Amino acid sequence: xxxxxxxxxxxxxxxxxxxxxxxxxxxxxxxxxxxxxxxxxxxxxxxxxxxxxxxxxxxxxxxxxxxxxxxxxxxxxxxxxxxxxxxxxxxxxxxxxxxxxxxxxxxxxxxxxxxxxxxxxxxxxxxxxxxxxxxxxxxxxxxxxxxxxxxxxxxxxxxxxxxxxxxxxxxxxxxxxxxxxxxxxxxxxxxxxxxxxxxxxxxxxxxxxxxxxxxxxxxxxxxxxxxxxxxxxxxxxxxxxxxxxxxxxxxxxxxxxxxxxxxxxxxxxxxxxxxxxxxxxxxxxxxxxxxxxxxxxxxxxxxxxxxxxxxxxxxxxxxxxxxxxxxxxxxxxxxxxxxxxxxxxxxxxxxxxxxxxxxxxxxxx
Numbered sequence: 629x630x631x632x633x634x635x636x637x638x639x640x641x642x643x644x645x646x647x648x649x650x651x652x653x654x655x656x657x658x659x660x661x662x663x664x665x666x667x668x669x670x671x672x673x674x675x676x677x678x679x680x681x682x683x684x685x686x687x688x689x690x691x692x693x694x695x696x697x698x699x700x701x702x703x704x705x706x707x708x709x710x711x712x713x714x715x716x717x718x719x720x721x722x723x724x725x726x727x728x729x730x731x732x733x734x735x736x737x738x739x740x741x742x743x744x745x746x747x748x749x750x751x752x753x754x755x756x757x758x759x760x761x762x763x764x765x766x767x768x769x770x771x772x773x774x775x776x777x778x779x780x781x782x783x784x785x786x787x788x789x790x791x792x793x794x795x796x797x798x799x800x801x802x803x804x805x806x807x808x809x810x811x812x813x814x815x816x817x818x819x820x821x822x823x824x825x826x827x828x829x830x831x832x833x834x835x836x837x838x839x840x841x842x843x844x845x846x847x848x849x850x851x852x853x854x855x856x857x858x859x860x861x862x863x864x865x866x867x868x869x870x871x872x873x874x875x876x877x878x879x880x881x882x883x884x885x886x887x888x889x890x891x892x893x894x895x896x897x898x899x900x901x902x903x904x905x906x907x908x909x910x911x912x913x914x915x916x917x918x919x920x921x922x923x924x925x926x927x928x929x930x931x932x933x934x935x936x937x938x939x940x941x942x943x944x945x946x947x948x949x950x951x952x953x954x955x956x957x958x959x960x961x962x963x964x965x966x967x968x969x970x971x972x973x974x975x976x977x978x979x980x981x982x983x984x985x986x987x988x989x990x991x992x993x
Contacts, residue, residue, distance in 0.1 A: 674849040674924070675924035675927070676977045682922060683922050686915060686919040686922050686923065687923055689918075689919070690915045690916055690919040690931065691931070691934075692915075693908065693911050693915050694916075694935055695938060695939065697905070697908045697912050699942070699946070700904065702947070704901045704904070705902075710875065710880040711759070712763075712871050712872075712874045712878060713875045713881070713884060714905075715875075716871040716872045717902055718905075718906060718909035719868035719871055720864075720868045722861075722864035722909070722910050722913045723861065723864040723865045725907075726861030727861060729861075730858075730861065734857065735855055735858055737858060738854060738855075740852075747852075749866060751840075751844075751847065751863060752863050754839065754840055754843065755840060755863065755867050756867060756870040756874065758833065758836045758837055758840050759871070760874065761833040761836055765826055765829040765833050767826075768823050768825060768829060769823070769826040772817060772818030772819055772820060773820045773821065775816035775936060776816055776820070777831065777834055778837070778932070778936075779808075779812040779813050779816075779933050779936070780834055781834055781837050782808065782929040782930050783809070785838045785925055786802075786805075786926065787838075789925075789926070798972055798975065800972035800975065801926075801969065803968065804965050804968035804969035806965070807961045807964050808965030808969060809933065809965075810961060811933075811957075811959065811960070811961030812934075812937055813958065814957060814958025814962075815936060815937045815940055815959050816936055816955075817954055817958065838929065841929055842925045844859075844920050845920050845928075847859050848917070849921055856914070856917035856918045857914065859917060864913075927973070934962060937958070937959045937962045940955065940959065
């Protein structure tokens with residue numbers, strides 16, 4: 629018989645048992661490997677154990693490569709309208725890059741069982757489904773409407789954590805999401821057109837994006853605790869194959885071949901441009917997975933809202949993008965929300981790190 633105290637198994641010896649009847653360490657490992665997560669909120673506060681300097685460094689790296697890839701696509705790949713082929717390219721470079729890092733000794737593969745490998749296959753399918761739903765919904769709604777709905781991703785991330793893991797956040801964290809979402813929506817405001825099916829599909833896509841971000845975090849901080857680079861290496865080949873299959877089914881492979889054959893683009897130039905794009909995407913994937921593990925899934929979705937505003941801000945100076953008063957005010961409101969969120973997370977970290985003392989009753993003298 630066993631009893632659980634503070635989530636640790638304590639074995640009680642029955643009559644006639646002795647210490648030799650305890651299971652061996654190997655049996656303990658196998659037993660815990662076969663168990664589901666003993667506590668749903670275990671490791672959910674992993675981000676609060678990370679020093680702020682490390683967390684902000686990775687956040688800065690993520691923003692840098694994300695904005696750099698956006699600008700690269702705008703300047704170099706303006707004619708490349710093949711989203712599935714681009715996904716295949718990014719996943720392929722991630723696979724090759726992480727394999728090279730493993731060969732150079734940066735990390736070693738963990739031993740995974742059948743259940744864990746099936747979970748990785750399921751995650752790669754979730755990754756592909758997220759892209760597919762996004763592409764389909766974009767064909768049914770206007771870009772401003774799509775971007776505005778994507779700003780709701782932090783809300784769905786919180787709902788997932790609350791309903792599935794029972795996690796709560798501070799009042800200031802909840803409050804900070806109001807200007808973050810409203811400000812980002814103001815920044816991308818424009819003509820809102822959508823169909824009923826497009827509206828439902830867009831909402832479904834937002835939910836899938838939130839689920840993907842949370843599941844990514846749980847793979848790296850939960851019971852499996854895969855290192856970010858190893859997780860990327862295991863997932864990317866599956867995602868590449870699925871993206872290539874989708875590109876073939878949707879006619880993107882044939883369309884790209886026709887584009888090259890017609891002479892509209894030069895093959896050597898295209899190869900050079902796509903190689904640069906794939907390498908940047910590999911660096912972004914490395915920073916994204918590390919940032920997700922160290923900063924948390926909610927922070928990643930908040931960063932997505934902030935990135936939209938920074939992209940518009942950079943576009944004003946580099947591409948002469950015109951914004952009205954509403955868009956400008958939206959950027960300011962988003963920055964305020966980001967500041968409140970950062971302050972709330974720092975306060976949460978201090979509160980989590982404070983030792984919890986229980987009052988001890990004193991006997992009268």
